[in-house]
Amino acid sequence: MKRNKLIPLGCMLLCLAFAQVGCAGGKDAAESWAYIHDPEVEVFRLENDGKAVYKGNTYEYSKDEQFFTLTDEQGNVLKMRYTEDKDGMLLYETTTYQYAGEGEADGLIGLWENESQHWSYEFTVKGTFLEDGVFPGYYILDEEAGTIKLIYNDHFEDTYVYYSIEDGELTVEYPWPMVKME
Numbered sequence: 001m002k003r004n005k006l007i008p009l010g011c012m013l014l015c016l017a018f019a020q021v022g023c024a025g026g027k028d029a030a031e032s033w034a035y036i037h038d039p040e041v042e043v044f045r046l047e048n049d050g051k052a053v054y055k056g057n058t059y060e061y062s063k064d065e066q067f068f069t070l071t072d073e074q075g076n077v078l079k080m081r082y083t084e085d086k087d088g089m090l091l092y093e094t095t096t097y098q099y100a101g102e103g104e105a106d107g108l109i110g111l112w113e114n115e116s117q118h119w120s121y122e123f124t125v126k127g128t129f130l131e132d133g134v135f136p137g138y139y140i141l142d143e144e145a146g147t148i149k150l151i152y153n154d155h156f157e158d159t160y161v162y163y164s165i166e167d168g169e170l171t172v173e174y175p176w177p178m179v180k181m182e
Contacts, residue, residue: 033089036177044091044178054078081162081173088180092162092173097121099168108141108148108163112170121170148172 033044045053052061052070059070059078068091070078081092095117101110113120122130129139129150137152150159162173 032181033091033178034181036088036179039179039181042181083175089178090175091178092175094171094173095119097170097172099170105165105168108165108170121172 030048031046032042033046034041035043042053043055046061046063050060050062052059052068054070057072059072061071062069063082066081068080068082070080072078078094080094083090095114097112097114097120099105099110100113100120108123109125111120111122119132120130123139127138127140128136130136131150131152135152135155137150139151140149141147142149146162146164148161148163150156150161152158159175161175164171
């Protein structure tokens, strides 16, 4: 009689053990990331099978110590710089701006616009900038490193962005703080 009671108990314990392993495996099967300012909305998901979802689009991905390389079904490649620490990740998203100032672009100086997102940067020879027509500050250009340090007057912390200028286009890699989703 004791043996009959132990069999269902053993089966129940075994089922619980498998359920626990299954849940842990599911949790470890992916990394899910959200913007720190909107932690409930997934932006970036990395699966253990080499698949990723970024802003609703599916990719194959690889990563090294500096970059995620995302490749879509058509073979288009999106390369994103990142850094991770104990608090989360900075994901550098790339935006391209067209020169919108008068005449020809003179390095970084002038007005740069991204019309589709209604974003802009205006850099002056005095070392000041205006982002999106509302966020002023000072900047420090490091041409050798390909970075601009944006020192905002009020709204944001100082931010390093990567940049390049080619054929009248300014490409900016801006760091977005990300947090892991539970």
